Amino acid sequence: MSGRRRHNRKITTDVRVGDCRELLVSLPDNSVDLVVTSPPYADQRKTMYGGVHPDQYVDWFLPISEQLLRVLKPTGTFILNIKEKVVNGERSVYVLDLILKMRAQGWLWTEEFIWHKKNCYPGKWPNRFRDAWERLLQFNKNRKFHMYQEQVMVPMGDWANSRLKRLSVTDKTRDSSKVGSGFGKNVSNWVDRDKAYPTNVLHLATECGNRSHSATFPTSLPEWFIKLFTQEGDVVLDPFMGSGTTLIIANRMRRNSIGMDTAPEYCEMVRKKLNSVDLYLCEPEMDYESLG
Amino acid sequence: MSGRRRHNRKITTDVRVGDCRELLVSLPDNSVDLVVTSPPYADQRKTMYGGVHPDQYVDWFLPISEQLLRVLKPTGTFILNIKEKVVNGERSVYVLDLILKMRAQGWLWTEEFIWHKKNCYPGKWPNRFRDAWERLLQFNKNRKFHMYQEQVMVPMGDWANSRLKRLSVTDKTRDSSKVGSGFGKNVSNWVDRDKAYPTNVLHLATECGNRSHSATFPTSLPEWFIKLFTQEGDVVLDPFMGSGTTLIIANRMRRNSIGMDTAPEYCEMVRKKLNSVDLYLCEPEMDYESLG
DNA sequence: AGCTCTTATGAATCATTGA
DNA sequence: GTCAATGATTCATAAGAGC
Numbered sequence: 001m002s003g004r005r006r007h008n009r010k011i012t013t014d015v016r017v018g019d020c021r022e023l024l025v026s027l028p029d030n031s032v033d034l035v036v037t038s039p040p041y042a043d044q045r046k047t048m049y050g051g052v053h054p055d056q057y058v059d060w061f062l063p064i065s066e067q068l069l070r071v072l073k074p075t076g077t078f079i080l081n082i083k084e085k086v087v088n089g090e091r092s093v094y095v096l097d098l099i100l101k102m103r104a105q106g107w108l109w110t111e112e113f114i115w116h117k118k119n120c121y122p123g124k125w126p127n128r129f130r131d132a133w134e135r136l137l138q139f140n141k142n143r144k145f146h147m148y149q150e151q152v153m154v155p156m157g158d159w160a161n162s163r164l165k166r167l168s169v170t171d172k173t174r175d176s177s178k179v180g181s182g183f184g185k186n187v188s189n190w191v192d193r194d195k196a197y198p199t200n201v202l203h204l205a206t207e208c209g210n211r212s213h214s215a216t217f218p219t220s221l222p223e224w225f226i227k228l229f230t231q232e233g234d235v236v237l238d239p240f241m242g243s244g245t246t247l248i249i250a251n252r253m254r255r256n257s258i259g260m261d262t263a264p265e266y267c268e269m270v271r272k273k274l275n276s277v278d279l280y281l282c283e284p285e286m287d288y289e290s291l292g
Numbered sequence: 293m294s295g296r297r298r299h300n301r302k303i304t305t306d307v308r309v310g311d312c313r314e315l316l317v318s319l320p321d322n323s324v325d326l327v328v329t330s331p332p333y334a335d336q337r338k339t340m341y342g343g344v345h346p347d348q349y350v351d352w353f354l355p356i357s358e359q360l361l362r363v364l365k366p367t368g369t370f371i372l373n374i375k376e377k378v379v380n381g382e383r384s385v386y387v388l389d390l391i392l393k394m395r396a397q398g399w400l401w402t403e404e405f406i407w408h409k410k411n412c413y414p415g416k417w418p419n420r421f422r423d424a425w426e427r428l429l430q431f432n433k434n435r436k437f438h439m440y441q442e443q444v445m446v447p448m449g450d451w452a453n454s455r456l457k458r459l460s461v462t463d464k465t466r467d468s469s470k471v472g473s474g475f476g477k478n479v480s481n482w483v484d485r486d487k488a489y490p491t492n493v494l495h496l497a498t499e500c501g502n503r504s505h506s507a508t509f510p511t512s513l514p515e516w517f518i519k520l521f522t523q524e525g526d527v528v529l530d531p532f533m534g535s536g537t538t539l540i541i542a543n544r545m546r547r548n549s550i551g552m553d554t555a556p557e558y559c560e561m562v563r564k565k566l567n568s569v570d571l572y573l574c575e576p577e578m579d580y581e582s583l584g
Numbered sequence: 585a586g587c588t589c590t591t592a593t594g595a596a597t598c599a600t601t602g603a
Numbered sequence: 604g605t606c607a608a609t610g611a612t613t614c615a616t617a618a619g620a621g622c
Contacts, residue, residue, distance in 0.1 A: 096391060099385065116406070130491045133491075143381040144419070332595085336608085377597090409594085411617070413594050417598070
């Protein structure tokens with residue numbers, strides 16, 4: 001766990017140009033710890049990915065998910081960020097259909113996280129409110145998988161904060177005066193509880209890191225799942241890399257990663273960003289935590 | 293809009309004992325403006341009252357939704373509160389299946405609201421976080437339906453929320469003691485200023501209105517949808533009444549309503565509560581707004 | 585009034601036992 | 604072995620009392 005040993009291990013960050021339907025075939029079986037990706041939504045970004053019609057979306061995605069099932073380790077996890085479009089005033093059902101067919105492929109639909117977008121897209125319609133959430137579908141190969149819950153614990157609410165503050169000023173001194181009173185054990189229970197486990201609802205604002213790119217995938221989203229489902233040295237895969245948010249944060253967290261994208265200009269951009277990040281990581285005194 | 297005219301119209305609140313699969317047949321076509329209900333969730337235990345096995349859930353519900361489709365007005369809305377259980381470490385898919393089959397019945401799946409439960413059930417498991425959200429599925433008969441968005445506009449920003457919340461608990465009682473003090477006008481000033489349209493994510497804590505009954509959703513949940521999808525004098529239907537939260541709030545908001553439940557003791561309890569509410573409504577100076 | 589502290593409670597999951 | 608029932612476990616809120 002020392003900083004020196006961590007930096008002695010070589011971390012690879014692999015950017016591949018091409019269609020993941022072809023590139024995934026070259027990856028070995030059971031080699032990836034976490035797949036986290038946000039594929040192009042149906043009929044969106046036509047020019048970049050050729051656009052997939054909602055009716056064809058499931059058939060287009062199933063060969064990809066089949067490859068992902070193959071390359072994922074038995075203890076690994078697949079996080080799929082997706083949200084169905086409104087078509088003719090109705091929510092499309094291709095996401096529901098996809099879940100059912102991926103289960104038929106062998107995936108377990110373990111959980112559905114909700115990403116609550118606090119600053120969602122503006123707009124007003126007569127019979128619809130703004131869409132402020134997206135699905136984060138968790139799939140696994142087995143019921144048992146790696147999950148490092150303590151890595152994503154969050155600070156507790158205000159009442160606990162104030163209570164802890166009070167403990168730290170009065171009760172701690174009282175404890176030091178009464179030796180072995182047993183009260184210290186209670187204090188340590190409270191002190192240990194300064195962080196709480198999250199739920200399956202994630203509150204994150206959308207970020208617009210790069211103005212030239214339309215995707216609003218915030219850095220904290222892949223970061224959260226990488227913390228939760230991988231350790232240092234593990235392998236993260238994003239078959240729809242886009243601007244490379246997942247790869248860059250994986251590199252910064254010292255996870256090996258593979259990213260794929262059909263657009264050469266995106267791949268080149270990500271490579272450049274990675275090079276500058278690598279410079280930071282080569283500094284022996286720099287740590288991920290200090291970059292956080 | 294005057295209080296006098298509103299109270300001249302007779303509002304009926306109809307509590308019927310029995311299984312809604314049988315009772316719904318007697319309702320006329322196209323007679324209901326809003327169905328809002330929270331049916332018993334699927335349960336592994338076969339023998340338990342109200343429990344339906346996950347594998348049988350869709351077949352059990354489809355005849356009911358067929359009747360609901362018949363009795364709903366063309367401009368009406370059906371709100372279904374539901375959440376799938378975890379079975380063998382995996383999320384069940386009967387809700388997804390139900391959506392697909394209800395569409396085949398003729399329903400439009402217009403929207404999926406998220407109810408974010410701020411105080412969710414406790415628990416800790418090695419490979420799962422606590423479940424903090426439920427689905428609020430919106431179904432319609434037609435693409436055009438009645439929606440009164442301005443009725444559910446919310447104050448902007450947290451500072452306004454906390455201020456309004458305090459008003460609702462302390463200043464409300466003060467207002468009832470000081471008749472016509474003019475303070476109520478200040479409240480409405482706050483409400484009129486800086487309002488924003490909500491999104492499709494609802495933040496509500498679970499409430500337990502009645503101690504003797506375990507499964508109630510909070511009053512504000514049906515209240516929100518009744519505001520959004522009905523006007524005074526419209527008809528609200530809850531085929532799984534339970535403790536009657538929906539009926540009582542509908543009565544208070546001067547909507548006609550029909551509630552059904554197989555348990556006579558629940559029906560009797562709701563009737564008693566309705567009688568006491570009616571007494572309040574008979575007072576000419578009382579208004580829905582002052583009841584909060 | 586504001587702040588602190590107490591306490592009640594919530595549509596849950598999982599592992600184990602028994603049929 | 605499969606299926607069903609039971610018990611233990613769990614924790615962040617918010618309402619309410621108290622100062």
